[in-house]
Structure formats: structure tokens, C-alpha cells
């Protein structure tokens with residue numbers, strides 16, 4: 001698992017290492033510069049390199065990089081953009097060392113003459129919008145078309161929010177130190193950062209931060225009992241679809257089965273019977289019609305819920321009176337069974353605030369930004385600017401596990417642990433994609449995963465399935481069906497890796 005940190009958290013970690021552990025700042029800096037130097041040698045043309053430095057410690061890293069390149073015999077120019085009056089103590093030392101070693105210093109340069117530019121203008125210390133000469137400089141670097149390596153974070157990207165502060169360097173590669181910064185994990189910062197490498201520089205301790213699942217998440221996949229039967233792997237009830245709306249029921253229930261659940265039952269409007277039976281014969285069906293008496297509807301629902309281990313409600317359900325009754329009854333009859341609430345169930349939950357307090361940690365809500373803005377009573381702008389605050393607000397009124405879907409999906413577990421999902425692509429902004437996530441989440445719960453793991457793992461799995469679909473079909477043209485196909489392939493690959501690991505007794509599946 002990776003840890004994502006804000007600029008403030010990173011500064012605290014730097015200080016703890018320097019002051020508490022007694023590692024001199026310049027030692028950390030030299031390791032940072034060596035990591036950048038290695039990356040430059042591996043991935044960039046070093047025929048003629050320009051290192052652009054600010055006056056803070058990001059600039060000091062840059063000065064050390066220029067010195068290392070110079071000492072290794074590469075052609076390198078150093079451009080000091082920062083004001084010497086604002087030099088940090090480390091910067092004063094690096095500046096003197098660069099001069100002692102006679103690193104070439106330029107005052108005026110044509111950026112396009114270089115084969116590589118190293119951006120060491122601002123790091124996590126960026127505190128305000130770029131303006132004046134800095135803005136002109138960054139725009140000129142971008143206009144040059146020369147590949148850029150950003151030191152720690154592209155200059156102009158806010159380390160905590162990923163926002164562009166006036167303007168920002170567009171890097172091909174970013175070498176970031178100790179922990180991946182949140183700002184290069186969120187949009188738009190992640191685009192400006194290009195490929196990100198996280199390098200150890202000897203920072204002590206890990207801040208609480210925000211977690212991001214990576215390849216190691218494979219170990220979270222629920223183990224399969226070779227002697228199991230379809231009951232062992234769990235039964236999912238999908239309350240989904242409405243009159244003339246069967247697709248959402250199909251995608252969500254199919255995703256639950258593909259994710260490994262043993263059995264799926266769809267409870268839907270009578271009008272969807274034929275189409276679902278033809279489209280998805282593996283699913284069992286229970287139906288209702290909107291003219292049904294309340295007692296009769298309750299009987300049908302109770303029977304289906306009694307059968308199920310996990311209930312998912314909402315995809316394509318509509319916000320009709322019947323749908324509202326169903327949601328209310330699900331929350332009343334559920335005993336302690338886990339529930340996934342998606343789409344229209346969330347719209348109903350936003351309207352029926354009285355139902356929110358009936359939710360608990362084993363309920364997972366999967367709102368997209370529109371649904372979340374209705375649930376948390378705020379604008380989408382507020383959500384994007386302060387995602388964690390909005391999730392905290394919602395948790396106080398509705399104490400559930402939360403998957404807040406967007407280009408970067410946030411997860412908040414009921415015990416307050418945050419994840420940011422880094423898998424997936426813009427091709428997933430396609431009808432039915434969210435239904436697939438709802439089904440994956442329910443399928444994982446059915447196999448015994450706790451909500452606190454199922455939520456982040458489902459988002460991660462959904463993303464790698466989407467990445468596979470984008471590879472096969474292209475992000476522009478892929479559909480929710482392709483995400484389902486990608487899910488099959490990715491799960492098969494994960495299972496193979498686990499089997500290989502078990503066969504060889506290896507701890508690291510990459511070996």
C-alpha cells in the first residue's frame with residue numbers, strides 16, 4: 001500500500017528526520033539528488049541539460065543535481081530563477097558548492113536548445129499562485145517542448161490539492177521523495193506529473209496520510225475454498241431496475257457473479273422478467289409490480305432478503321414510491337446483513353434523511369459527485385475543493401462506509417481511514433460503469449470481505465478492469481460490458497499470480 005501525503009505532512013516528516021533522528025538535511029538532499037540523477041541517466045537524453053532552480057530547498061535539490069551531472073561529465077547549465085536574498089541555509093551551501101565545482105551558470109537561456117530540463121523551481125513549499133517572472137518562466141519551459149523531469153512535484157502544482165496555482169510545469173517524469181504527494185495523485189496535478197517515481201531518501205516514520213492500493217492489494221483477494229459450493233461463496237440480492245430499465249440490473253448482478261459470488265438473485269419490476277432471463281440466465285429472479293399491495297411487496301422482499309447474505313439496492317431502481325418503500329423496508333428488515341446502496345437508493349436516501357441514521361459501518365454507499373452533493377447538501381465545487389470535509393459531514397449524519405466516485409475515487413471507511421483509488425481511466429465515464437462497481441462491491445462482501453476492505457478493494461479492482469478494457473478497446477470506445485470482460489481477465493491474472501506464489505512459496509509475486 002502506498003501512503004499519500006500533503007505538503008505539510010511531508011514537511012513534518014522531513015523535520016522529524018532531521019531534528020528527532022539527527023539526519024542532517026544535506027544528507028537527505030544528496031540522496032534526493034542522487035535519485036533524480038539516476039532517473040535522468042535512465043530515461044532522458046543528457047546531451048545538454050538545463051536545471052532551473054528556485055531559492056528554496058527544491059532549488060537546492062536542483063543545484064545538487066546540476067553538480068552531480070557536471071561531475072559525471074555531462075553538459076549541464078544551471079539557471080537560478082530564485083532570489084538569493086531568500087536562499088535557505090541548504091541553498092546557500094549548494095550554491096557555493098556548485099560555484100566551487102565550476103558548474104556552468106547561465107542568466108539568459110533559450111530553453112529549446114536543451115535536450116532535458118530539470119524543474120527544481122518549487123516543491124512542497126509552494127504557498128501562493130505563480131505570477132510575474134515565475135509564471136513567464138514556467139510558460140516558457142512548457143512552450144519549449146523539451147522533456148522535463150520535475151523534482152519532487154511539478155512547480156505550480158499544489159502538493160495537497162493537485163490544483164494548478166496560476167500555471168504549472170508539464171513534466172514527463174516526476175521523481176518524488178519518500179512518499180507520493182497527494183497533489184500528484186489528484187487531477188489535474190497527476191497529469192502534470194507524468195510518470196511518477198517514489199524514491200526513498202531516508203525519511204523517518206510514516207505520517208497517517210491517505211492510502212492508495214497498489215499491486216500488493218492482491219493479497220486482499222478473498223481466498224477460495226477448493227471444496228466450496230455456491231453457498232460458500234455467498235448469495236447476493238440485487239434490488240435493481242425499474243420499468244423499461246433493465247440494463248443497470250444486468251450489469252450490477254453480472255459483476256457480482258463475475259467477482260466470485262456463488263449466487264445472484266435480482267429483485268426487479270415484472271416488466272424486466274423476460275429480458276433479464278434471456279440476457280442473464282445465471283441469475284435468479286424475483287419480481288414485483290408497481291400495483292402490488294404493500295404487504296405483498298414486503299413478503300416478496302422479506303423472502304428474497306432472508307435468502308441473501310448481502311443486499312445491493314439502487315441501480316436503475318427509479319425514485320418511485322415503490323422504490324422508496326423498498327429502500328425503507330431493506331433498512332428495516334436487514335438485521336445486520338451488509339448493504340450496498342447505489343444510484344437511486346442514494347437519491348432516495350438524500351430525500352429521506354430520516355433513513356440515514358439507520359445505516360451503519362457494514363453499509364457501503366457509492367455516490368458519484370452528483371449523488372454525493374445531494375447527500376451531503378453541498379455543491380460539486382465544494383466537494384472537489386474539500387472532499388474529506390464533505391465525507392466527514394456525511395458520515396456524521398449517515399455512519400457508513402463511503403465510496404465517493406470520480407476520476408479519482410475517494411473511500412472513507414467507517415473507522416475513518418481514507419483511501420484514494422489510483423487505477424482506472426476516463427473510458428470508465430461510460431453508462432453502466434458505476435453499476436459494475438456496485439456489483440463488484442457486493443460480490444466481494446458476499447465472499448466474506450469486511451466493508452472496510454471491500455470498499456477500497458472494489459474501487460481498485462474496478463479500475464484495473466477498466467484499464468484492461470481501455471487497452472483492449474480504447475478508452476474512447478470501451479463500454480461497461482468491456483469493463484466486465486476486463487474484470488474476468490484481471491481476476492484470472494490475480495488468481496494465477498496467487499497460485500504461482502503458493503506453488504513456489506514466494507512472498508513477492510513479482511519475483
Ligand SMILES: NC(=O)C1=CN([C@@H]2O[C@H](COP(=O)(O)OP(=O)(O)OC[C@H]3O[C@@H](n4cnc5c(N)ncnc54)[C@H](O)[C@@H]3O)[C@@H](O)[C@H]2O)[C@@H](O)CC1
Nearest residue numbers: 014025028029056057058122123124125126127128129152
Ligand atoms: N531537508 C529537507 O527539508 C528536504 C527538502 N527537500 C526538498 O525541499 C522541498 C521543499 O523545500 P522548501 O520548503 O524550501 O520549499 P520550496 O523549495 O518548495 O519553495 C519555497 C520557497 O518558495 C517561495 N514561494 C512559494 N510560493 C511561491 C510563489 N508562488 N512565487 C514565488 N515564491 C514562492 C517561498 O516563499 C519559499 O521561499 C521539497 O519539495 C524537496 O524538493 C528534499 O531535498 C528532501 C529533504
Ligand SMILES: Nc1ncnc2c1ncn2[C@@H]1O[C@H](COP(=O)(O)OP(=O)(O)O)[C@@H](O)[C@H]1O
Nearest residue numbers: 405406407424425426428429431432433434435
Ligand atoms: N476519468 C475517469 N477516470 C477514472 N475513473 C472514472 C473516470 N470517470 C468515471 N470514472 C469511474 O466510472 C464510474 C462511473 O460511475 P457512475 O457515474 O455511477 O456511472 P453509471 O451511473 O453510468 O453507472 C465510477 O466508478 C468512476 O469512478
Ligand SMILES: [K+]
Nearest residue numbers: 119122153155
Ligand atoms: K519542482
